[in-house]
Amino acid sequence: MEKILEVNDLHVSFQTYGGEVKAVRGVSFDLHKGETLAIVGESGCGKSVTANSIMKLIPSPPGKIANGSIYFKGRDLTRLSEKAIRDIRGVDISMIFQDPMTALNPTLTIGNQLTEGIKQHQNITSKEAKTKAIDMLNLVGIPNPEERMKQYPHQFSGGMRQRIVIAMALICEPELLIADEPTTALDVTIQAQILQLFNKIQQETGVSIILITHDLGVVAKIADRIAVMYAGKVIEVGTRKEIFYTPQHPYTQGLLNSVPRLDKRKEKLVPIDGTPPDLFAPPQGCPFTARCPKAMEVCGKVYPIHSELSNTHEVDCWLQDERAKQHIAT
Ligand code: SF4
Numbered sequence: 001m002e003k004i005l006e007v008n009d010l011h012v013s014f015q016t017y018g019g020e021v022k023a024v025r026g027v028s029f030d031l032h033k034g035e036t037l038a039i040v041g042e043s044g045c046g047k048s049v050t051a052n053s054i055m056k057l058i059p060s061p062p063g064k065i066a067n068g069s070i071y072f073k074g075r076d077l078t079r080l081s082e083k084a085i086r087d088i089r090g091v092d093i094s095m096i097f098q099d100p101m102t103a104l105n106p107t108l109t110i111g112n113q114l115t116e117g118i119k120q121h122q123n124i125t126s127k128e129a130k131t132k133a134i135d136m137l138n139l140v141g142i143p144n145p146e147e148r149m150k151q152y153p154h155q156f157s158g159g160m161r162q163r164i165v166i167a168m169a170l171i172c173e174p175e176l177l178i179a180d181e182p183t184t185a186l187d188v189t190i191q192a193q194i195l196q197l198f199n200k201i202q203q204e205t206g207v208s209i210i211l212i213t214h215d216l217g218v219v220a221k222i223a224d225r226i227a228v229m230y231a232g233k234v235i236e237v238g239t240r241k242e243i244f245y246t247p248q249h250p251y252t253q254g255l256l257n258s259v260p261r262l263d264k265r266k267e268k269l270v271p272i273d274g275t276p277p278d279l280f281a282p283p284q285g286c287p288f289t290a291r292c293p294k295a296m297e298v299c300g301k302v303y304p305i306h307s308e309l310s311n312t313h314e315v316d317c318w319l320q321d322e323r324a325k326q327h328i329a330t
């Protein structure tokens with residue numbers, strides 16, 4: 001499968017009064033055409049910062065991409081000028097955020113907002129833009145699109161607003177859609193509908209999707225692959241099956257134990273004790289050491305070796321490495 005995105009050794013930090021926060025510390029992953037990759041982790045793990053780096057939306061200062069590259073269709077986005085990246089944003093790569101209201105202008109009709117988006121980037125007539133907007137609203141499941149184009153954001157429910165935001169993100173036919181906690185603000189039934197919508201959109205348009213969430217449950221049905229982030233690093237990545245059925249990193253296992261599962265209804269949910277490390281001064285060893293039920297002596301001293309368990313399954317944990325035992329012995 002064709003790779004459309006390659007993130008290599010990405011480091012992002014923020015200058016604050018308290019010192020430098022190393023929010024992303026050497027993240028690498030790729031994304032194939034038509035694939036959904038979920039990036040999962042607790043708040044502050046660096047998942048949104050990673051996503052925002054792709055769109056070059058890191059405010060600088062105080063933020064900066066300190067190292068690494070982000071290749072999108074062969075071009076390193078980290079090296080593009082602000083103008084070049086503006087031509088890509090919303091056209092080749094679109095982003096959806098948690099709160100649909102921030103993406104919508106309360107003073108403009110939905111129809112206006114949809115057609116403006118496309119007319120800005122494509123040389124088409126108002127009539128063509130309108131047709132396209134109606135098609136998009138149909139795709140995302142807004143009934144009576146022609147009528148509803150005349151309405152304002154406040155005349156729609158939260159779920160409908162998020163559908164409209166998705167339509168706006170798709171109207172220029174981007175190749176990559178980044179959705180950062182797109183269902184967090186919605187109630188559970190609506191969440192499920194929006195997630196199904198992502199599936200449908202992908203089938204119909206072939207768009208690649210990066211879905212950012214703190215909730216592993218959300219990605220169970222729609223992610224092809226899952227990258228689990230912790231303290232600014234991807235600590236495990238694998239197919240949905242590998243992550244859900246044979247998770248290897250104790251943090252991933254902990255996340256799974258804290259997610260309600262349909263097949264394990266009676267089991268008690270166990271939250272992970274403790275908090276992630278301070279990213280002003282990240283630990284030199286495994287960042288999960290203080291919370292890990294399986295921590296060994298070596299864990300707090302040396303960052304674990306990266307292990308490839310299959311073509312798709314990779315993990316950073318000393319449990320995978322025979323040498324850990326030697327470390328313990330010495
Ligand atoms: Fe736990 Fe050690 Fe593995 Fe880190 S490296 S997750 S502390 S066992």
Ligand code: MG
Pocket residue numbers: 043044047048180181
């Ligand atoms: Mg976030």
